[in-house]
Amino acid sequence: MIKFIHTADIHLDSPLKGLEVHEDAPVEEIRGATRRAFDNLVDLAIEEAVDFILIAGDLYDGDWKDYNTGLFFAARMGRLARAGIKVFIVSGNHDAASQITRAMPLPDNVTLFTPGKPQSVPLDDLGIIIHGQSYARRVVTENLALNYPRRDSSYFNIGLLHTSLTGRDGHEDYAPCTLDELTAKGYDYWALGHVHQRETVSRDPWIVFPGNLQGRHIRETGAKGATLVTVAAGRITAVEPCELDVLRWTLCQVDLTPCETLDSVHDRVRQGMERELDRAGGKPLALRLVLTGKCPVHARLIDRTARLTEEFRGIAVGLGDVWLEAVRFRTRRPVGLEEIVGEDTPIAGLLQSIRQLDLDGESLLGLVPELSALKSKLPAEIHGGNEPFLDFSTDRTDRTAELRTEVQELLIAKLLQHGGADEA
Incomplete structure (x- = not known):
């Protein structure tokens, strides 16, 4: 043999x-x-x-x-x-x-x-x-x-x-x-x-x-x-x-559709991380968290991405050998904006303008000083690192498109708050 x-x-x-x-x-x-x-x-x-x-x-x-x-x-x-x-x-x-x-x-x-x-x-x-x-x-x-x-x-x-x-x-x-x-x-x-x-x-x-x-x-x-x-x-x-690997990489997708509070979001994120840790068979885990689903707390998630990212990092650290590589907020509002604000109102016109913003990479970066919450979303290499603007899960064009959507959602969430509208 x-x-x-x-x-x-x-x-x-x-x-x-x-x-x-x-x-x-x-x-x-x-x-x-x-x-x-x-x-x-x-x-x-x-x-x-x-x-x-x-x-x-x-x-x-x-x-x-x-x-x-x-x-x-x-x-x-x-x-x-x-x-x-x-x-x-x-x-x-x-x-x-x-x-x-x-x-x-x-x-x-x-x-x-x-x-x-x-x-x-x-x-x-x-x-x-x-x-x-x-x-x-x-x-x-x-x-x-x-x-x-x-x-x-x-x-x-x-x-x-x-x-x-x-x-x-x-x-x-x-x-x-x-x-x-x-x-x-x-x-x-x-x-x-x-x-x-x-x-x-x-x-x-x-x-x-x-x-x-x-x-x-x-x-x-x-x-x-x-x-x-x-x-x-x-x-x-x-x-x-x-x-034979000694540290494992994983995508952890968590569906937040049933979540009505941020506490319930934390619970589902913890469960998702525990599930991935079990699958890794005890190996240290580098994890990207991807949040999905039509959920009532969508606007609050978009408005608190920086703080929530650190809270999720705390959950990961508390589980042991789990390190959070990044968080992707890909949830959606449970109902359309038209149902929230109507179709022929001043706030509806502003929302439509935001949707039509043509934000390229330079425009996105130009918004960073004004939107600290957005800056926390951008990869560290954009604002101070030595590596080029890239994301290992997508090419540059795709990541720019993703950031454009996040900027629009952030602006919409802020506008809804100031306009007195509630998506839930």
């Missing part, structure tokens, strides 16, 4: 995004998450007594700040070497962007496939041959799979490739190829990398994206890890996902 682990997109020492601006952020959890997940991978390999590990690209995250990343990796490879475990790597787009990694000596048990053309490495003692090709540069738009050799009938054949296949949302279209092109090679297993969400593309033959080892921001939610593969008598008998 032969066992191997297939992993990819480790992004060693890549920072976790979205928590660092908060004073209560788990700083050590954030800084060391990718390393500790990698330690979990090494521990699993030794415990399972695997014969080798496949790393399908993006071991690193571009250029290192210093050699500590490489030294950490070399030390873990030493542990694997002492356990008799070999490691086979193809570099991906992030690895190819690094200058330092090209000069870093690799331990004897590590094989890095060359760029330029596919390379085949036979493991005669195991009856296995591994075919792979590294990236020579960050952007690879040609179909690398076309030049991979056909199956060698004397071995169990594995293809190791960093690719987007025919394209995946959120990922650059690198080394594109089709399922048919991979299948035509006749390999027994294709170990793919580049896509951060686990996906079994095919079972005959097995073509697998294991996903990344550790989620790094809110777009990388759910369990993360690697794939353990068992081969017996030249056939795959088991393909098992293994959870």
Whole structure:
């Protein structure tokens, strides 16, 4: 019986995004998450007594700040070497962007496939041959799979490739190829990398994206890890996902439709967070709270977003290893504005004007000094951070549209209050 682990997109020492601006952020959890997940991978390999590990690209995250990343990796490879475990790597787009990694000596048990053309490495003692090709540069738009050799009938054949296949949302279209092109090679297993969400593309033959080892921001939610593969008598008998992440990201959607008071909002938010914490199996949790539903307290929510966000953060901290990454207020009023204020009144005219406001990014930012409540909604990087204006769950255009709606709702809530109208 032969066992191997297939992993990819480790992004060693890549920072976790979205928590660092908060004073209560788990700083050590954030800084060391990718390393500790990698330690979990090494521990699993030794415990399972695997014969080798496949790393399908993006071991690193571009250029290192210093050699500590490489030294950490070399030390873990030493542990694997002492356990008799070999490691086979193809570099991906992030690895190819690094200058330092090209000069870093690799331990004897590590094989890095060359760029330029596919390379085949036979493991005669195991009856296995591994075919792979590294990236020579960050952007690879040609179909690398076309030049991979056909199956060698004397071995169990594995293809190791960093690719987007025919394209995946959120990922650059690198080394594109089709399922048919991979299948035509006749390999027994294709170990793919580049896509951060686990996906079994095919079972005959097995073509697998294991996903990344550790989620790094809110777009990388759910369990993360690697794939353990068992081969017996030249056939795959088991393909098992293994959870190895140390901090988990999640979207917590809470329907506030039945809530008539802010206390009931707090209760439902707490229940939602507890539910997500249970699903995480005891792992620390980075959570984005999304509030939805047609609820009687909609206007009060919109008017108190800054204060409520801090109150929700207090609920999260009180539960233990839960950190609130952000809150999205997406509730709606239970009845239309026309029913509240009428159709032919002065306040109705003002409301219509607010609805028609054409707020682009610059206009939104211009309103910030006048609307402190709105400023609290904007990502910290807009008003003082070093990162560009972005949101990991949407692109810039979508987030601007979302903020435009929030500005309009905030103005409407204020207008209704001053006009003596009540939405509930």
